[in-house]
Amino acid sequence: MTYSRTIPIEFCHCDPAGIVFYPRYAEMVNHMVENFFLEVVGHGFGPMMAAGQGMPTVALEMAFRKPARLGDRLDWTLVVEHLGRTSARFLVRGEDRVEARTTVVWMDRDFTPSPWPDAMRQTLEAHHA
Amino acid sequence: MTYSRTIPIEFCHCDPAGIVFYPRYAEMVNHMVENFFLEVVGHGFGPMMAAGQGMPTVALEMAFRKPARLGDRLDWTLVVEHLGRTSARFLVRGEDRVEARTTVVWMDRDFTPSPWPDAMRQTLEAHHA
Amino acid sequence: MTYSRTIPIEFCHCDPAGIVFYPRYAEMVNHMVENFFLEVVGHGFGPMMAAGQGMPTVALEMAFRKPARLGDRLDWTLVVEHLGRTSARFLVRGEDRVEARTTVVWMDRDFTPSPWPDAMRQTLEAHHA
């Protein structure tokens, strides 16, 4: 399964060249992961933190293939590209403009890397590409 | 008439105290004005700029009444509080958390303050509070 | 006394019109207040939070008088415009481009508004304009 969302390119995203400023793409990648966990995995970042859990990003790779402009509405997709015992790498794409790989680690109460809980793992596996 | 949108409070908006970092509210205010013009007034910021037009913000006042937290979904509203010949002041509210007044000036092709075109003025008047 | 800093206008600050995107000015105002407290008042925001103290911003007014452009180096100044028992309003200016008033409240350990500690009050009074 693929998780998808549309992100409109707004004024705040764009640089003096009139295209998306690439650090804003990093925010969009985070937005995709955050909402995938909120809507699909069933773990919002707020309750996660309140429970002493966390999911830090340890690596991010982005390729900017074509510029996106103010007014574009980009369809984004997210799949799990690699699922480790305590980590996951997501492939997050914004059409033919940007392709990102982001790796997170699951941290449980003692804030050390911990195996994915079963229910989370099943959802992540269902989105394995 | 009142223009309204819901903005979810996401990780990117929040500061080390776990509440919205107030410069992010300024982005939300801009988002409200930008989408009001795109969806209701019928002037996206992209085509505006391509036509040599613009609508710079000349003043912004914000009162932060109660904190908003990660996971909150804030219902925002926008009305026209004052309509001048070449300017407009919007009252933009995010529930009981934040109240903003933002003043813009309409700039036409020579990039000088210009009277609102009739169609725009009518829409703005319809949203006068 | 006036506290001052120079802020170079960089690519990340600028919008498709090639001028500073005004929510970035709100970040600059916060930067001025934060560094005034770090360098002059002697209270970094990190130690403040670690001590269960805080200084939320309750109001911000900004007037954008002239655009600032990529490559400009703006000289900013900060003075205390009003000093209350538990609050302070700062006047923060970026040359002839932007003028901001920002109001903060001092919160002590129970995270309720508290009178400024004597040492802080003295420093704030010394910067009263």
Add this chain to the structure above:
Amino acid sequence: MTYSRTIPIEFCHCDPAGIVFYPRYAEMVNHMVENFFLEVVGHGFGPMMAAGQGMPTVALEMAFRKPARLGDRLDWTLVVEHLGRTSARFLVRGEDRVEARTTVVWMDRDFTPSPWPDAMRQTLEAHHA
């Protein structure tokens, strides 16, 4: 030669976990490249754009090795890791916290990839690691 700058970690950079929000690292990487070009290569991004030139980022890889916290002052370094005919890859490091590789392409007046002008190439070669 290595280009270096210190970046203080401020309130605006930090997330609800009290550490740098990783999209802000992408801004810091851009800040390093931008200031290297301004101060060392002698090409500010403003004059570049005014001359119809540009230097889009086509790829960014970041590894987040250890968290940086509010109040830290990170020493950053930049070297040229690979110098192509029309492109360059920079290795940009923030101490032992973050390691980034960012690839840019030189675009001349027709906004197509163009060979680095001689003077720029010499400076880039002098910073080849």
